[in-house]
Amino acid sequence: MTQETGGFAALDLNPNIVAAVLATGYEEPSAIQQQSIPIILAGHDMIGQAQTGTGKTAAFALPILNKIDVSKREPQALILAPTRELALQVATAFETYAKQMPGVNVVAVYGGAPMGPQLRAIRNGAQIVVATPGRLCDHLRRDEKVLSTVQYLVLDEADEMLKLGFMDDLEVIFDAIPASRQTVLFSATLPSSIRSIAERHLREPKHVKIQSKTQTVTAIDQAHLMVHADQKIPAVLRLLEVEEFDALIAFVRTKQATLDLAAALEAKGYKAAALNGDIAQNQRERVIDSLKDGRLDIVVATDVAARGLDVPRITHVFNVDMPYDPESYVHRIGRTGRAGRDGRALLLVTPRERRMLQVIERVTGQKVAEARLPNAQAVLDARIKKLTSSLAPLVAEAEATHGELFDRLTADLGCSARALASALLRKATNGQALDLAAVEREQPLVPSFAPRGERAERGERTERSDRGDRGDRERRAPMPLAEGRVRCRTALGARDGIAAKNLLGAILNEGGLARDAIGRIQVRDSFSLIELPEDGLEKLLSKLKDTRVAGKQLKLRRYRED
Numbered sequence: 001m002t003q004e005t006g007g008f009a010a011l012d013l014n015p016n017i018v019a020a021v022l023a024t025g026y027e028e029p030s031a032i033q034q035q036s037i038p039i040i041l042a043g044h045d046m047i048g049q050a051q052t053g054t055g056k057t058a059a060f061a062l063p064i065l066n067k068i069d070v071s072k073r074e075p076q077a078l079i080l081a082p083t084r085e086l087a088l089q090v091a092t093a094f095e096t097y098a099k100q101m102p103g104v105n106v107v108a109v110y111g112g113a114p115m116g117p118q119l120r121a122i123r124n125g126a127q128i129v130v131a132t133p134g135r136l137c138d139h140l141r142r143d144e145k146v147l148s149t150v151q152y153l154v155l156d157e158a159d160e161m162l163k164l165g166f167m168d169d170l171e172v173i174f175d176a177i178p179a180s181r182q183t184v185l186f187s188a189t190l191p192s193s194i195r196s197i198a199e200r201h202l203r204e205p206k207h208v209k210i211q212s213k214t215q216t217v218t219a220i221d222q223a224h225l226m227v228h229a230d231q232k233i234p235a236v237l238r239l240l241e242v243e244e245f246d247a248l249i250a251f252v253r254t255k256q257a258t259l260d261l262a263a264a265l266e267a268k269g270y271k272a273a274a275l276n277g278d279i280a281q282n283q284r285e286r287v288i289d290s291l292k293d294g295r296l297d298i299v300v301a302t303d304v305a306a307r308g309l310d311v312p313r314i315t316h317v318f319n320v321d322m323p324y325d326p327e328s329y330v331h332r333i334g335r336t337g338r339a340g341r342d343g344r345a346l347l348l349v350t351p352r353e354r355r356m357l358q359v360i361e362r363v364t365g366q367k368v369a370e371a372r373l374p375n376a377q378a379v380l381d382a383r384i385k386k387l388t389s390s391l392a393p394l395v396a397e398a399e400a401t402h403g404e405l406f407d408r409l410t411a412d413l414g415c416s417a418r419a420l421a422s423a424l425l426r427k428a429t430n431g432q433a434l435d436l437a438a439v440e441r442e443q444p445l446v447p448s449f450a451p452r453g454e455r456a457e458r459g460e461r462t463e464r465s466d467r468g469d470r471g472d473r474e475r476r477a478p479m480p481l482a483e484g485r486v487r488c489r490t491a492l493g494a495r496d497g498i499a500a501k502n503l504l505g506a507i508l509n510e511g512g513l514a515r516d517a518i519g520r521i522q523v524r525d526s527f528s529l530i531e532l533p534e535d536g537l538e539k540l541l542s543k544l545k546d547t548r549v550a551g552k553q554l555k556l557r558r559y560r561e562d
Contacts, residue, residue: 007027007028007029008021008022008026008028008029008062011029011033011034011037011038011041011062012038012041013037013041013062013063013066014065014066014101016100016101017062017065017066017097017098017100017101019100020096020097020098020099020100020101021058021062021097023099023304024096024097024303024304025303025304026055026058029055029058030055030058030059031055031210032048032050032055032056032059032208032210033055033058033059033062035208035210036048036056036059036060036063036184036208037059037062037063039206039208040059040060040063040064040182040184041063041066041067043182044182044204044205044206045182045183045184045202045203045204045205045206046184046185046205046206046207046208047185047186047187047190047198047202047205047206047207047208048060048184048185048186048187048208048209048210049186049187049188049189049190049207049208049209049210050186050188050208050209050210055325055327056156056186057089057090057093057156057325058093058097059186060079060154060156060184060186061090061093061094061097062097064077064128064152064154065094065097065098065101065104065128067151067152068101068104068127068128069127070101070102070103070104070127071103072125072127072149073124073125073127074125074127074149075122075126075127075128075129075146075147075149075150076127076128076149076150076151076152077127077128077129077150077151077152077153077154078129078131078147078150078152078153078154078173078177079094079128079129079130079131079153079154079156080131080132080133080136080153080154080155080156080161080170080173081130081131081132081156081157081161082132082133082156082157082160082161082163082164082166083132083160083164083355084110084111084112084132084352085352085353085355085356086156086157086355087108087109087110087130087131087132088108088110088130089324090130090156091106091107091108091128091130092324093324094106094128094130104127104128105121105124105125105126105127105128106126106127106128106129106130107121107122107126107128107129107130108130108131109122109129109130109131109132109135109136109139110131110132110135111132111134111135111138115135115138115139115142118135118139119139119142119143119146122139122146123143123146129147129150133161133166133169133170133173134166134169136169136173137169137172137173140172140173140176144176146176147173147176147177148176148177148178149178150177150178150181151178151180151181151182152181152182152184153177153181153182153183153184154183154184154185154186155170155183155184155185155186155187155197156186157186157187157188158185158186158187158194158197159187159188159189159190159191159194159509160188162191162193162194162505162509163502163505163506163509163510163549164501164502164505165501165502165504165505165508166505167193167508167509170197174201183201183202183203183205185197185198185202185205191509191510193509219337219343220333220334220336220337220343220344220345221342221343221344221345222333222344222345222346222347222366222368222369223344223345223346223347223368223369223370223371224346224347224348224349224357224368224369224370224371225239225346225347225348225349225370225371225372225373226349226350226351226370227348227349227350227373228350228351229350232320232321232348233260233261233264235348235373236250236261236264236265236318236320236348237264237265237268238373238374238379239318239346239373239374240265240268240270241374241378241379241382241383242374242378242379242382243316243344243346245297245315245316245344246297246313246314246315247291247294247296247297247298247299247311247313247314247315247316248297248298248299248314248315248316248317248318249298249299249300249301249306249309249311249314249316249317249318249332249335249336250298250299250300250301250317250318250320251301251302251303251306251317251318251319251320251321251323251332252300252301252302252320252321253302253303253321253324254302254321255276255277255278255302257300257302257320257321258274258275258276258300258301258302258305259274259276261274261300261320262274262298262300265298265300269430270297270298271295271296271297271298272296272297272298272299272300273287273290273296273298273299273300274299274300274301275287275299275300275301275302275305275306275309276301276302276305277302277304277305279305284305287299288309288311291311291313291314292311292313294313300320303323303328303331303332306332306335309335310335311335314335314336314343315336315342315343315344316336316343316344316345316346317332317333317335317336317343317344317345317346318345318346318348319332319333319345319346319347319348320348321348322347322348322349322350322353322356322357323356326359326360326363326364329347329360329364330364332345333345346371347360347368351497354496354497354550355497355550355551358550358551358552359551362551376436376439376440377436377439379439380433380434380435380436380439383432383433383434383439384434387425387429387434406420481519481531482519482531484533484534484535485519485531485532485533485534486531486532486533486534486537486558486559487529487530487531487532487558487559488529488530488531488532488537488541488556488557488558488559489527489528489529489530489556489557489558489559490503490527490528490530490554490555490556490557491526491527491555492527492528492549492550492552492554493523493524493525493526493527493528494523494524494525495525495526496550496552497550498523498528498549498550499523500521500522500523500528502549502550503521503523503528503530503549503554504518504521506544506547506548506549506554507530507532507544507547510543510544510547511540511543511544512543513532513533513540517532517533518530518531518532519531519532529559530556537558541556541557541558544556
């Protein structure tokens with residue numbers, strides 16, 4: 001056994017689990033994993049204080065998988081997550097770590113998907129249920145005994161669950177599962193509300209606290225672009241038109257995605273190849289050698305397949321799919337900027353992935369600047385620049401070597417020198433559009449998240465139809481206030497992924513108010529208005545001064561309507 005395998009094997013985990021973990025590219029357990037796994041394996045309740053990005057999913061997933069009885073077709077472990085995205089991410093992690101454990105079934109339970117298939121999966125014997133509290137309560141109303149066999153409960157990001165207003169749902173779930181269960185709670189912070197839950201529902205819990213280390217990648221120029229999932233390949237193709245790169249590695253999550261993107265790049269004339277876990281070692285070595293010596297310029301890879309890849313000429317990293325955790329992001333972009341060279345990393349972010357972007361920024365301690373997809377003019381300028389660069393070395397000797405042929409062709413064709421030169425250019429550029437109108441026609445992809453000002457400057461007429469009367473919503477007068485209440489304002493709004501329930505949950509959790517003390521909450525695009533009791537307002541605002549919602553500071557203040 002190698003030294004790398006010794007790290008996880010030393011934690012007394014099932015060898016099949018260890019093998020699955022190593023296959024994902026992890027070699028040594030993180031601090032939270034080293035401390036938590038023995039505690040959970042020993043059967044103790046636990047409170048883990050750790051930020052997202054410290055490896056906490058594996059810290060509870062690995063020991064729980066170790067405890068699962070595959071012969072029993074019934075729910076044994078319940079993991080609660082605050083959002084659909086996190087629930088799906090945790091479920092995927094369990095499936096990954098259980099790849100070499102036949103008979104383990106995982107179901108993700110969340111709102112926005114049909115309830116019938118979810119409930120059937122639970123009844124049919126999924127041993128691991130990963131759920132959001134709200135949707136799970138919906139299932140409990142249909143079948144209050146559906147969780148009666150649960151032996152292990154994990155609350156992941158408990159503070160976020162309370163900020164989202166899930167306190168009542170959590171109490172319903174606690175009552176629906178056996179009191180003899182083992183309970184593990186993970187939270188980035190431990191406010192009084194979390195401590196209260198621990199006192200009521202955990203039995204002599206062990207405490208683990210991990211200080212997240214800030215990871216820096218200052219030598220690399222980083223930017224992100226907001227796109228929809230179905231825009232990713234067109235977005236990559238457009239970016240490649242304007243990015244001046246030597247060699248590039250594009251990261252995606254699945255084997256199929258490596259093949260799809262590599263095929264799209266080859267169809268556009270790029271020297272590209274896929275690199276995934278199905279590729280034999282000798283072929284993998286050929287791909288890397290080709291990237292090193294210039295026979296390839298782009299490799300599309302999964303995280304595991306790119307492990308150990310070190311090619312100094314890589315100038316760009318495209319994160320086409322969001323990494324699962326900040327460490328993976330740091331490892332990915334570290335493939336560029338080697339040996340003192342400039343490096344550039346671009347991250348494509350879908351609307352549902354904004355939260356992970358915030359986590360990456362928090363863990364790395366750096367802001368990932370927002371960029372825009374290049375417009376038609378930028379694409380045209382880049383194409384002409386590349387054409388000029390390719391022709392420049394030929395111009396000096398072209399007339400001496402091909403001048404007579406040029407004269408003969410103009411005579412034979414009966415055309416002007418300008419017409420012949422234009423025809424030759426068209427042939428040399430393979431019909432590529434090289435005027436603005438033609439480039440605009442072939443560029444149907446519009447940056448969906450461009451600021452309103454930019455869209456207006458481009459003369460686009462779709463703003464109102466695409467986004468509704470957002471401007472009117474921003475400008476309309478606030479509703480009249482109820483007696484004894486004042487209106488407060490926060491700079492967080494819909495564009496930050498904020499909904500009214502997020503603000504309500506945060507204020508109830510951190511402010512200690514009763515639900516009926518809070519009035520109307522109006523979420524606009526770039527800010528929100530909240531009605532709060534005038535009596536004791538300054539004390540309340542002081543209590544809320546450090547409160548964060550969706551990873552951003554609430555910064556609530558009294559709203560002056562004059």
